[in-house]
Amino acid sequence: MLQFMFRRLIGAVITLFFIITLTFVLMSAIPGDPFTSDARVPEQVLDNLRDHYGLNDPIMVQYFKYLKGALFLDFGPSIKWDNQTVNELIATGFPVSAILGIQALAIAIFFGILLGIIAAFNHNKSFDYMAMIIAILGLSVPSFIFATILINFFAIKLQWFPVATWGTWQHSILPSIALAVAPMAYIARLTRSSILEVLSMDYIQTALAKGVTGYRFIIVHVLRNALIPVVTILGPITATILTGSFVIEQIFGIPGLGKYFVEGISDRDYPLILGTSFFYSAILVFFVILVDIAYGVIDPRIKLIKGRD
Amino acid sequence: MELLLDVNNLSITFKSKEKTVHAVRNVSFHVNKGEVLAIVGESGCGKSVTAKSIMRLLPEKTGRIMDGSIMFDGKEITTMNKKELVKYRGDRIGMVFQDPMSSLNPTMTVGDQIAEGLMIHKGYKKKKAREKAIELIRQVRIANPVHCCTKYPHQLSGGMRQRIVIAMALICEPDLLIADEPTTALDVTIQAEILNLLKELQEKMGMAIIIITHDLGVVAKFSDRVNVMYAGEIVERGTLREIFYHPQHPYTLGLLKSIPKLDHDFCEKLAVIEGSPPDLSILPKGCAFSERCSHAMDVCDQYHPEQFDQSSTHQVSCWLTDSRASRAPRVYSITH
Numbered sequence: 001m002l003q004f005m006f007r008r009l010i011g012a013v014i015t016l017f018f019i020i021t022l023t024f025v026l027m028s029a030i031p032g033d034p035f036t037s038d039a040r041v042p043e044q045v046l047d048n049l050r051d052h053y054g055l056n057d058p059i060m061v062q063y064f065k066y067l068k069g070a071l072f073l074d075f076g077p078s079i080k081w082d083n084q085t086v087n088e089l090i091a092t093g094f095p096v097s098a099i100l101g102i103q104a105l106a107i108a109i110f111f112g113i114l115l116g117i118i119a120a121f122n123h124n125k126s127f128d129y130m131a132m133i134i135a136i137l138g139l140s141v142p143s144f145i146f147a148t149i150l151i152n153f154f155a156i157k158l159q160w161f162p163v164a165t166w167g168t169w170q171h172s173i174l175p176s177i178a179l180a181v182a183p184m185a186y187i188a189r190l191t192r193s194s195i196l197e198v199l200s201m202d203y204i205q206t207a208l209a210k211g212v213t214g215y216r217f218i219i220v221h222v223l224r225n226a227l228i229p230v231v232t233i234l235g236p237i238t239a240t241i242l243t244g245s246f247v248i249e250q251i252f253g254i255p256g257l258g259k260y261f262v263e264g265i266s267d268r269d270y271p272l273i274l275g276t277s278f279f280y281s282a283i284l285v286f287f288v289i290l291v292d293i294a295y296g297v298i299d300p301r302i303k304l305i306k307g308r309d
Numbered sequence: 310m311e312l313l314l315d316v317n318n319l320s321i322t323f324k325s326k327e328k329t330v331h332a333v334r335n336v337s338f339h340v341n342k343g344e345v346l347a348i349v350g351e352s353g354c355g356k357s358v359t360a361k362s363i364m365r366l367l368p369e370k371t372g373r374i375m376d377g378s379i380m381f382d383g384k385e386i387t388t389m390n391k392k393e394l395v396k397y398r399g400d401r402i403g404m405v406f407q408d409p410m411s412s413l414n415p416t417m418t419v420g421d422q423i424a425e426g427l428m429i430h431k432g433y434k435k436k437k438a439r440e441k442a443i444e445l446i447r448q449v450r451i452a453n454p455v456h457c458c459t460k461y462p463h464q465l466s467g468g469m470r471q472r473i474v475i476a477m478a479l480i481c482e483p484d485l486l487i488a489d490e491p492t493t494a495l496d497v498t499i500q501a502e503i504l505n506l507l508k509e510l511q512e513k514m515g516m517a518i519i520i521i522t523h524d525l526g527v528v529a530k531f532s533d534r535v536n537v538m539y540a541g542e543i544v545e546r547g548t549l550r551e552i553f554y555h556p557q558h559p560y561t562l563g564l565l566k567s568i569p570k571l572d573h574d575f576c577e578k579l580a581v582i583e584g585s586p587p588d589l590s591i592l593p594k595g596c597a598f599s600e601r602c603s604h605a606m607d608v609c610d611q612y613h614p615e616q617f618d619q620s621s622t623h624q625v626s627c628w629l630t631d632s633r634a635s636r637a638p639r640v641y642s643i644t645h
Contacts, residue, residue, distance in 0.1 A: 202411040209364055209406075210426050210477065211399035213391070224416045300416060300461040 008292065012285045019281040020070050020274065024063055027273055034079040034268045053079060055270075066274055075275035080267045086275035089260050094279070097249070097256035099172060101241050104179035108237065112184040113230065116191025117218070123196060131188065138185030143244055147178035147251045164253045175252045179244050183237045187230060194226040201225075228299045235288040242280055310341040313484060313517050314363070319377035321358055321367065328590040332358045334541040336377070340485065345511065345518045347528040349564070350538035353586060356521045357407075359538075360487050363519075364404055365394055382484065400430040403478030403516075407490040409470035413462035419473045420446070420458030426480040445476045449506060468499035472506065479510060486511075488520045492527060504530050525568055529553065534622070537561045540586050540597035547623035557625040559602045596628065604629055 033055060035046050050056045054065065069075045075086035119131035138146075154174060155163040161174050198204065199222065207221040246258040257276060264272035296302045321333040333355040340346045348356045361367050363379055365386060379386040381397065389397075406412040414422055423445060424438035433441070439458065446454035449472040462470055471491065478486055488507065492500040508531045511518055520532060528535055528549070535552040537545040537560065545558040556562045563582040584601035587593050596602070599609035608628050617630040628634055 202406060202408060203414045205366055206404075206406060206412045206474070206477070207414065208366055209398055209404040211395045211397075211429050212425065213395050216429070220417070221414055225414070228416075298416070300418075301463050 005289075008289045012289065015285055016070075016278065016281055020067070020278050021063075023274060023277045024066060027270060028059060028062075030268065032268055034270065036268070053270075069271075069274075070278055075278070076271045078264075078269055078272045080264070080269040080272065086271045089272065090257060090275060090279055093255065093257035093260045096166060096254060097245055097258055100175055100179065100245055100248070100254065100256060101238075103172060103176035104183070104241050104245075105238065107176060107180035108183035108187055108241070109234075111180075112187025113191050113227070115184070115188035116195065116230075117223070119188065119192040120195035120199070121218075128192075132192070135185040135188045138181045139189075141181075143178050143182060144247050144251055146181050147175070147248060150174050150178055151251075164251075166252075166254045166256075171252075171254075175248050175254060178251075179241060179248045182244065183240050186233070186237065186240075190230055190233060191226065194229050195222055198222050198226040224298070228295070231291060231294050231298055234294075235284075235291040238287040239284050242284065310344070312339055313342045313382060314340040314519075315378075315380040316359075316363070317378045317380075319359065319362065319379065320375045321355070321362055322373055322375050323371050324373065325371065330590045331592055332372075332541055332589060333362070334592075336538075336541075336543050338536050338543060338546065340517050340519060342484065343515050343517055344534065345520060345532045347532035347535045348519060348521045348538055349523065349525065349528055349535060351523055351586065353589075354538045355541040355589075356538050357489050360404075360489050360519060360521050363487060364398055364402060365389070366404075396430070399426045399478075399483075400481045401483050402485045402487065403481070403483040405471075405474050405478045405486065405488040405491045408494045409467055409474050410494065412474055413470055415462055418459050418461055419465065419470075420460075423458075423473065423477045423480050426477065430481050442476070442480065445480055446473070448510070449473070449476045467495055468502065471495060471499075471503055475503070475507065475510070479514065479516075482514055482516070484516055486516050486518045488518060490522055491520070492524070493522070500527075507531070525564060537564070540593075541589055542597065542626065544598065544627070545623075545625045547619070551620065551623040555619070555623070557619055557623070557630050558598075558627045559604050559629070560598050596626075606634065608634075 033050065034053070035041070035049050047056070054062060057065070066075075073087070077083075077085050078089055081089060115131050115135065119128045122128045151163055151174060155161050162168075162171050165171060204221060207217060212221060242258075245256065246262050248254070249256045249258040250262060257279070260272060261276040261280070263269075264276060316339065317337050319333055319336045320331070323330045323332055336355070336359060338346065338348075348359065350356045358367065358372070362372075362374055363381070363386065367374070374387050377387070381402065384393075386394070386397070413419065417425075420439055420442050423442040424433075424435065427433040427438040427441055428435065431438075443454045443458050446457055451457050451469055451472055457465070457469075462473070465473065471494075475491070491507065492503050495503060504527060507518070507520075511531075520527065522528060532549055534548050535546065536543045537552065537558065539560050545552065545556065545561045547555075552561060553565065556565055560582070563580075566580040567582065569579055582601055587597050587600065593599075595608070595610040595612055596605075596614050599605045602609065606628060612628075614626045614628045615631070616624050616626050618624055619630070
C-alpha cells in the first residue's frame with residue numbers, strides 16, 4: 001500500500017508539472033496583459049506596473065519564478081485584487097466551492113445510483129424508459145439552461161429558494177442541483193447498464209439457487225459487483241463537477257473559486273490563473289488517486305500492494 | 310423407495326419476437342430419495358432447462374413452463390409464489406453449475422459464500438455459519454480450510470472452485486442436489502476427483518442427485534438410473550445396466566457407439582451420429598430423431614412414437630420396439 005501510494009505520488013507530481021507548464025505556455029500565448037484596458041494610461045506608468053509584477057523579465061525567468069512558487073505553494077499577490085495574495089483568494093473561495101461541489105457530488109452519486117437501480121430492476125418497463133429519458137435529458141441539456149429553469153421555477157415562481165448569491169444553506173441548494181444533474185444522469189445510465197450486465201452473470205444464478213433474495217441479493221450480490229465501473233468514473237465525474245462549477249458559480253453569483261478562476265482569465269491576472277489552475281489540478285489528481293484506492297477496496301481482484309497477486 | 314421428486318408432462322417454451330422454441334416437451338421422470346439420476350443428451354436437448362425449471366430459475370421474461378407439474382416432496386413447485394420458493398432453493402434443493410470460473414461471486418470471500426446459505430435458511434449467526442463452512446470446506450478436501458475460507462474466487466484454481474461450489478450447494482444438507490454438467494469445464498484428472506467427491510458426499514449425506522451431462526463416462530461412474538433426452542423429449546429411460554447393455558433407442562445406441570475406446574484403431578474414424586438435431590421452433594410431426602436415424606421406417610416420419618415398456622424400469626419411445634415392427638432388426642441385437 002505504501003509503495004503504491006509512493007508511486008502514485010510521484011506520478012501526481014509529474015502530472016502537475018506538465019499541467020502547470022502547459023498552463024504557463026498557454027497563458028503567455030494569450031495576447032495582452034493585465035494592464036491592457038480601454039483607459040489611456042501613459043506608457044511609462046504601464047511599464048512601471050509591468051516591472052513591479054515582473055512581467056518585463058525574460059519569459060524563462062518568469063517561468064522559473066512561477067515553478068518556484070508552485071514548489072513552495074506560494075503564488076504571490078494577485079494583480080486584480082489589491083492587497084490580496086492568490087493564496088488568500090483560494091482560501092476564501094475554496095470552502096464555498098467545496099461545499100457546492102461536495103453537495104453536488106453527493107446528490108449525483110446518491111440519486112444517480114438510485115435511479116440506475118430502479119431502472120435496471122424494471123428493465124424495459126415504463127419506469128425504466130422514464131428514468132432513461134430523464135437521464136438523457138440531464139446529459140444533453142447544458143447546466144446553465146438547467147440552472148436558469150431552476151431559478152425561474154423554484155426561486156421566482158414558487159419562491160422556495162433565494163434566486164442567487166451565497167450565505168445560508170438554502171442558497172446552496174439550487175446551484176448544487178444544477179451542478180449535479182449531468183453527472184447524476186451519467187451515473188444513472190452507467191449503474192443501469194452495469195446492473196443489467198451483472199444480472200446476466202452465472203454467479204447471480206448461483207445466488208438465486210441458494211435462495212438469496214431482497215436486500216441481501218440487491219446489495220451484496222448485485223450492487224457490490226455492479227458498482228465497480230461506477231467507482232472508476234467518479235474521477236472524471238469530479239472533474240466534470242469542478243469545471244461545471246465555473247459556470248454555475250457565475251450564474252448564481254457565488255463567490256467561489258470558480259468565479260475567481262474565470263475572472264482571473266478575463267483579467268489576465270497571471271498569478272491568479274496559475275494558482276487556481278494548479279489548485280484545481282491538484283484536487284483532481286488527488287481524487288483520481290482516491291478512486292484508485294477505492295477501486296482496490298471494492299474489487300478484491302485488484303490488488304494495489306504488489307501489482308499482481 | 311420413497312418418492313422425492315416427481316415431474317409430470319413438463320413442457321417449457323422460450324418465446325422471442327420471431328419464434329417460439331419448444332425446448333422441453335412432455336417430459337416425465339421421478340427421483341427417489343437417495344438415488345442418482347442421470348439426464349444425458351447433447352447440447353440444446355433441453356436437459357439444463359429441465360434442471361433449471363426444478364429450481365424455477367428459467368429467465369422470467371422468455372422461458373415459461375407451459376404445462377405439467379413438478380412435485381417436490383409432495384409440494385407443487387410450478388405454482389409456488391416467490392416466498393415459498395426461496396425456502397426450497399438452497400435449503401432443500403442445492404444446485405451445482407457448470408462453470409466454476411463464473412458461478413462464484415467475485416467480490417465475496419468463498420467462506421462467506423458458503424456460509425450465506427446457513428444464514429438465510431437456518432438463521433445462523435455469521436460466526437457459527439463460518440465455522441460450519443470451514444468444516445464443509447474440509448469435507449470437500451481442500452487443504453487448509455481456515456485459510457481458504459478467507460480467499461476470493463480468483464485466488465483459487467478451477468478444481469478448488471468447483472469444490473467450493475459443491476460445498477455451497479451442500480451446506481444446508483439438501484434432499485436433492487442438481488448438478489448441471491459439474492465436470493464439463495474441468496480438465497480430465499480434476500473431473501475424476503470431483504466425481505469421486507460427489508459420490509462420497511452423496512453416500513455420506515444420503516441425498517438424491519440429478520446429474521446432467523453429455524458425458525456417458527460420468528453417467529457410468531455413479532448413476533442408478535439414466536434418462537436419455539433428445540430434442541426436448543426423454544427418448545429412453547432405464548437403469549444404468551439397461552441403458553448401457555440393452556439400449557433400445559437408436560439414439561442411445563449412437564451415443565454409446567461414439568465413445569472412443571482404448572483399443573480403438575487410430576486410422577479408423579470415430580463413430581458419429583450424422584446430421585444435427587431439429588429446430589425446436591418447428592415441432593416435428595413424427596419422431597424428432599427420424600431424420601438422423603439409420604433404422605427409420607415410414608411410420609417414424611408420420612407419427613410420434615409411443616412409449617413402450619421393456620421392463621418396469623425401462624421405457625423407450627421408438628417405433629422399432631413396437632410389436633408390429635417385428636421384422637425390423639432389434640437395435641440391441643445390432644450391438645452384439
